[in-house]
């Protein structure tokens with residue numbers, strides 16, 4: 001059973017040999033220009049808004065690490081080629097690194113803010129119904145939702161964030177995340193080149209794709225309704241201007257998601 005929790009979402013490092021191994025795997029994090037955000041330029045309101053947004057981002061990156069672990073299981077169960085599953089085995093580590101990057105920005109801004117989240121939704125179990133599906137179909141349904149829809153949108157908007165953010169720290173963070181997201185989104189399209197699916201399966205997947213896109217459009221509608229005083233130029237959405245954020249996101253849905261899915265017969 002999931003329930004709403006309100007807590008300070010904090011992440012920590014254990015240190016010693018564990019941290020050394022982690023740093024060796026992701027050396028770029030330590031080399032970013034930390035400590036350079038001119039937070040003195042921000043009003044209290046802007047600082048709080050930015051802390052809130054980066055805390056949310058850290059939580060969602062952290063949740064992605066858990067979600068990709070379930071997807072990896074689905075891909076192993078479908079016995080996809082080893083190089084494909086090896087690619088996805090790295091993704092949880094990427095998302096953990098993204099969570100650290102976002103959490104460190106909240107640290108620079110004065111620390112995380114308490115937030116409520118649904119633990120069951122953030123750390124899902126494998127969907128029981130999908131265990132009765134063919135393993136390839138079950139994996140395809142996850143890859144479609146996570147990589148072809150969510151990660152393709154996220155790659156497109158993060159590339160814009162990397163291009164348009166002026167501050168070197170924020171630019172470097174978005175560039176580093178964009179690098180990983182390119183592999184996450186790219187995997188989705190690679191998987192569908194490999195997967196052999198019947199026409200009936202493609203039709204069923206097309207329904208799911210339409211749902212995933214509708215969910216994403218709903219999330220953007222919610223973002224559109226966030227009042228200006230909840231946003232900050234050192235946050236995420238307002239760092240490139242809300243209207244650019246929304247128009248670029250909607251353009252990505254058309255060109256980076258709907259178009260290729262239609263070409264693959266995965267969207268009617």
Ligand SMILES: [Fe+2]
Nearest residue numbers: 061064095098
């Ligand atoms: Fe991420």
Ligand SMILES: [Fe+2]
Nearest residue numbers: 064151181184
């Ligand atoms: Fe990702």
